[in-house]
Amino acid sequence: MDSYLPEKQKPQHLERGSRPTKPNIIFNSGPEQAFAPPLERLLDEFLTDLENAGRSRHTLVNYRCDLRRLIEFAPEGLHALGPARLRLFFSSLAGKSPATRARAQASANAFLTWCYKHDLVPANPMQKLDRVKLPEYHPRPLESRTIRKVLDAIPKPNLRDRLLFTLIAETGLRVSEALGVYFEDLILTPDDEQIVVRGKGGRTRTVMLYAAPESLQLLRRYLRESRITSGALFRGDPARRGSSRPLHYRTAHHAWLRYCEKARVNAGIHALRHSFATRLLNEGVSLGVVRKLLGHRNMQTTLRYAEVTDATVKRELMAHHRRSL
Numbered sequence: 001m002d003s004y005l006p007e008k009q010k011p012q013h014l015e016r017g018s019r020p021t022k023p024n025i026i027f028n029s030g031p032e033q034a035f036a037p038p039l040e041r042l043l044d045e046f047l048t049d050l051e052n053a054g055r056s057r058h059t060l061v062n063y064r065c066d067l068r069r070l071i072e073f074a075p076e077g078l079h080a081l082g083p084a085r086l087r088l089f090f091s092s093l094a095g096k097s098p099a100t101r102a103r104a105q106a107s108a109n110a111f112l113t114w115c116y117k118h119d120l121v122p123a124n125p126m127q128k129l130d131r132v133k134l135p136e137y138h139p140r141p142l143e144s145r146t147i148r149k150v151l152d153a154i155p156k157p158n159l160r161d162r163l164l165f166t167l168i169a170e171t172g173l174r175v176s177e178a179l180g181v182y183f184e185d186l187i188l189t190p191d192d193e194q195i196v197v198r199g200k201g202g203r204t205r206t207v208m209l210y211a212a213p214e215s216l217q218l219l220r221r222y223l224r225e226s227r228i229t230s231g232a233l234f235r236g237d238p239a240r241r242g243s244s245r246p247l248h249y250r251t252a253h254h255a256w257l258r259y260c261e262k263a264r265v266n267a268g269i270h271a272l273r274h275s276f277a278t279r280l281l282n283e284g285v286s287l288g289v290v291r292k293l294l295g296h297r298n299m300q301t302t303l304r305y306a307e308v309t310d311a312t313v314k315r316e317l318m319a320h321h322r323r324s325l
Contacts, residue, residue, distance in 0.1 A: 039074060040071065042120070043064070043067050043111070054198075056176050056198070058176035061249070062103060062107065063107050067107055070111075073089045079121075081121075089108075090104065098135065101132045102132040108126055109124070113126075141274045141275040141279070149263045149265060150260055150267070151166060151259075153263040154259050159218060159225060160226075160247075163215065164234055164247075165259075165272065166214055168269075170211075170212035170215045171209075171211075172276035173273065175249060175253075175273075177197045179234055179246050179247050180197075181232075182231060183229060183230050183232075183233055191210060192210060194208055194209055195209055200297075203295065205295050207293075234246060257269075273294070277290055281305055287303065
């Protein structure tokens with residue numbers, strides 16, 4: 001009885017008409033992980049998602065700035081952003097302030113968390129790194145006469161800057177919120193003037209302009225002379241080829257420092273908001289009202305402003321004694 005043995009087969013890549021296949025090489029990846037797109041493209045997609053989620057323009061600018069520097073440390077691609085490469089990036093920021101370094105860490109963590117959620121990395125390498133410890137923050141308010149000194153240093157014809165900084169001082173708006181105000185956000189009903197403000201996280205609140213008389217007066221004059229009827233309220237100067245887009249934070253910050261130098265005052269632009277909150281609390285306005293006016297989500301944030309002066313303590317004690325008599 002004849003037996004039939006199976007014919008020895010040639011390797012597939014030696015058969016006529018076939019070509020050897022190239023192996024797929026995936027760096028730092030699990031078996032189900034696909035190739036990651038270029039980091040520049042990932043950064044654009046990440047920022048687009050943040051914009052769609054209602055994050056502020058100021059936040060997007062900061063993230064883009066931090067993350068562009070980060071991806072310069074990973075020319076090979078996303079797979080190279082491990083703990084060692086991240087440490088190298090953060091070491092390059094050693095001379096920066098703790099707040100700047102903490103922001104860079106927060107930006108990197110947000111981006112890598114997004115990459116992990118989209119199955120682009122097996123884990124977030126930021127979880128293996130220690131974070132920058134920020135010193136305890138205490139707001140430093142300015143006295144009313146000091147604020148007036150800086151506001152008076154702004155040239156009278158420069159209505160834009162006078163309105164911007166007076167508005168922040170009288171309403172406690174964040175700088176980014178003030179710069180994000182559009183003409184369409186204004187409600188100019190007599191005796192009920194308001195601004196609809198978009199705050200952090202896309203949350204909106206109403207700011208009462210009728211409680212800010214100097215700002216309201218400057219606003220009406222500014223609208224009349226600038227002839228703005230739509231779009232950003234604070235924008236570049238057309239005489240200097242300025243854009244109609246909202247004024248950049250850096251431009252406003254430099255202008256404030258310039259006026260402070262002229263008035264011989266050493267103060268950051270955020271001191272205007274701090275001064276507004278501290279003044280209200282020292283005048284007896286409740287924490288709940290101040291929290292609403294400032295747009296804080298957490299009461300603990302508002303409590304940072306609750307340091308009262310000796311004069312306030314004396315006034316409260318005297319009032320208590322009068323009530324108890």
